[in-house]
Amino acid sequence: MPKFDHHPTVQQWRKREADGSPPSPVRPIEAEGLRQLCLEAGADDVGFVEIDRPELADQRPQILTAFPPTQTLISFVCRMNRENVRSPARSVANVEFHSAGDEVNHIARRIVAALEQQGIRGLNPAMGFPMEMGRFPGKIWLVSHKPIAVAAGLGQMGIHRNVIHPKFGNFILLGTILIDAPVTTHQQPIDYNPCLECRLCVSVCPVGAIGSDGHFDFSACYTHNYREFMGGFTDWVETIVTSSSKGDYRQRVTAAESASQWQSLSYGANYKAAYCMAVCPAGEDVIGPFLTQRKAFLQDVVKPLQEKVEPIYVVPGSDAAAHVTRRFPHKQIRSVGNSLQVSSIQGFLQGMPLTFQRQQAKGLDATYHFTFIGAEPCQATIVIRDQTLQVETGHVGRANLKITADSRVWLKFLTRDYPIVGAILRRQIRLQGPLRLLLAFGRCFPR
């Protein structure tokens, strides 16, 4: 490109190239040296995973979109201070989550900067937030840190769906760095699960999100623990705009809840619980008191969280609402809208397993054939049987109820912007089969 030939930067770069400096980085990168670099930057443990590992198959396209030259993923963990995470004063726990999260981002940044000095390109997606909110309510994160950490031998998922490190337990936060170079050695998943299956996480979760059989009610966790994050925040905003007066708003939202939203907006969104992490006794550094002084451990760590009087956010008619009433009658139920929003028919179908309420599905045995027409035409089969849900593309088997719906009208019905009765009367939603099956279907997905 002759037009740049006389530019000082171009001349300087060409001179450096001619001098042979800096030398090209050695590839593959020697694993032990890279590990030391990560530990010196502040990581407490680290592992490497090659991009073509089967465990990454479902997120490989997104990883390569985020950073096309990715060849290796560096996964690392940072320890959190345990007593802070365990404190019933959630301000203390939230400071710990935020501080440790900032530390993960700083460490990742330092590692990427050091690698860049060596001529190795790298990219560090956020530990948590910020994320790509333009994609909300779709997948807003660039990488899923947990499966990468598992593939890198940094732990296994406990039944509470957090990664448990064999030594530090679940008192860790995860970071991932994508680099453009191969590494000499990769790690494999550890060959046992540090989770003890003690079910303390089951006993302490205020919304019953973790079933003793290992079932996970995602929407219960998302609605309560993440009340001041994306979906819950949006629901709060909608509460403001649909309040008819200051008095009406105050009826619906307490002064403490308004102040809490302000705090989240000012200092970082606060988690309402995360009690499953607080009580988890797994991990070599953590397990001692659980084994040697179990009574005291339960008294000091588990009971204060169970006995805490606090608002619990649930969708009316959900399994979580029933759980709070049954298990924690001293806690205050706060009824809110479902924070898992849907903006497309595909999103609706993919999100159904996350919002399915199996206790509400007791006794229901039905096959539904959906035919969506209009803006997003598609067909799907939904089978609810034995309190389980199955979603398939196309029409499969014999339907007990056939539902034909204009896709836009269906989405408005889901977001409570349009009553289903009006849609049925206008024939924008048409049924072939008993109406009671539609009502039973609705109970499985309370909004």
Ligand code: SF4
């Ligand atoms: S609390 Fe017990 S069951 Fe729950 S994740 Fe930890 S070790 Fe596993």
